[in-house]
Amino acid sequence: MNTPRPPLAVVVKGWPRLSETFIAQELVALEAAGHAFEIWSLRHPTDVKRHPLHAQLKARVNYLPEYLYEEPERVWRARSIAQSLPGYAEAYRIWRADLRRDRTPNRIRRFGQACVLAAEMPDEVLGLYAHFLHTPSSVARYAAIMRGLPWSFSAHAKDIWTSPEWELEEKLSAAHHGAAFGATCTGFGAKHLQEMADTPEQVDLVYHGLDLSRFPEPPKRSLRQPQDPVHFMSVGRLVEKKGFDRLIAALALLPASLDWHWTHIGGGGLGDLLQGIAEDAGIAGRITWRGACDQPEVIEAMRNSDLFVLPSRVAADGDRDGLPNVLMEAASQSLPILSTPVSAIPEFIDHGTHGLLSEDSPEALAETLLYAARHPQKLAAMADSALTRLRTDFGMDPGIAQLSKRLNAMLQGG
Numbered sequence: 123m124n125t126p127r128p129p130l131a132v133v134v135k136g137w138p139r140l141s142e143t144f145i146a147q148e149l150v151a152l153e154a155a156g157h158a159f160e161i162w163s164l165r166h167p168t169d170v171k172r173h174p175l176h177a178q179l180k181a182r183v184n185y186l187p188e189y190l191y192e193e194p195e196r197v198w199r200a201r202s203i204a205q206s207l208p209g210y211a212e213a214y215r216i217w218r219a220d221l222r223r224d225r226t227p228n229r230i231r232r233f234g235q236a237c238v239l240a241a242e243m244p245d246e247v248l249g250l251y252a253h254f255l256h257t258p259s260s261v262a263r264y265a266a267i268m269r270g271l272p273w274s275f276s277a278h279a280k281d282i283w284t285s286p287e288w289e290l291e292e293k294l295s296a297a298h299h300g301a302a303f304g305a306t307c308t309g310f311g312a313k314h315l316q317e318m319a320d321t322p323e324q325v326d327l328v329y330h331g332l333d334l335s336r337f338p339e340p341p342k343r344s345l346r347q348p349q350d351p352v353h354f355m356s357v358g359r360l361v362e363k364k365g366f367d368r369l370i371a372a373l374a375l376l377p378a379s380l381d382w383h384w385t386h387i388g389g390g391g392l393g394d395l396l397q398g399i400a401e402d403a404g405i406a407g408r409i410t411w412r413g414a415c416d417q418p419e420v421i422e423a424m425r426n427s428d429l430f431v432l433p434s435r436v437a438a439d440g441d442r443d444g445l446p447n448v449l450m451e452a453a454s455q456s457l458p459i460l461s462t463p464v465s466a467i468p469e470f471i472d473h474g475t476h477g478l479l480s481e482d483s484p485e486a487l488a489e490t491l492l493y494a495a496r497h498p499q500k501l502a503a504m505a506d507s508a509l510t511r512l513r514t515d516f517g518m519d520p521g522i523a524q525l526s527k528r529l530n531a532m533l534q535g536g
Contacts, residue, residue: 148525
């Protein structure tokens with residue numbers, strides 16, 4: 123006897139990804155809350171390592187063709203099946219309208235992937251849920267229209283701020299087969315999407331929060347003295363919006379009397395460039411580049427550091443962070459935080475209370491780094507306040523409960 127397949131299809135850009143622990147955390151929590159689903163990933167994994175969280179997920183993972191030309195028989199077979207589905211003509215019409223405004227290979231690939239998804243999803247599926255409002259939601263939307271099913275999304279940062287306005291509006295509009303509901307992880311992003319939605323109630327603010335049961339209790343930190351060496355650390359992809367180029371310039375401005383070291387964890391395309399900038403600035407010997415690490419390695423580094431630094435900024439194309447989970451992870455280990463007042467970061471950190479928020483110029487960052495190094499007692503008090511705020515206001519459970527309620531309503535309607 124065949125076991126019934128789950129009623130929910132979750133569409134993600136790639137699975138698993140080290141930089142997207144917030145997705146893994148949510149999906150593991152949804153399984154624990156009783157939701158059964160399968161993952162449909164647009165890309166195969168590129169990270170060599172995996173977080174322990176990924177191993178906890180029981181859901182079956184299906185991979186759509188990453189590039190259509192790599193699996194032509196599968197794509198053409200799926201298109202033939204999709205063409206017989208009741209909503210194919212409408213999905214094709216909407217896709218053609220999208221293609222006229224976005225004449226890119228990526229838009230063509232989205233429709234091909236949607237045909238495969240619509241053709242291969244089991245009959246038991248009653249709704250789709252996509253992580254990220256750009257590419258994954260396009261694939262989910264086209265496939266949902268083909269199958270006559272509702273779909274929903276969780277939006278984060280880049281997908282909100284770099285998507286064209288027409289596309290966001292249509293994905294939120296019932297007249298254009300928009301989402302049954304949407305969730306986003308910052309008040310800053312929620313307000314923006316609510317203003318575009320048919321009704322503001324369509325979009326929920328759902329902080330990712332942190333499942334503190336996955337983290338060790340913070341270490342008993344001995345108070346650093348102002349004259350002691352100071353160990354800065356950062357975790358984040360080496361991309362423009364993380365601001366590490368300006369942090370390196372700031373580190374080069376620190377006085378020779380300050381004994382410091384900076385450790386960076388994360389992958390990304392700007393690695394060679396940033397290491398070259400550090401060498402040119404004469405500070406390469408004070409920097410350790412650890413590359414991609416799994417979460418236990420990240421937490422261990424946090425427990426052995428004095429200050430967590432994330433100098434986020436708005437990139438030239440509008441991309442920016444939302445509320446990076448890594449700030450909450452640092453807070454969970456009583457590690458003082460220095461960041462910038464970009465996007466939703468001030469929703470977690472009040473400057474001077476839960477950490478330090480600096481402008482992202484090298485001069486401002488250098489001044490704030492120096493202040494942090496010279497005032498360890500004040501920083502320790504801020505770390506205590508951030509941990510209290512994390513425990514009080516940024517637990518994971520309320521968001522999972524709201525998301526679970528929304529998904530149940532969508533599936534029952536479907």
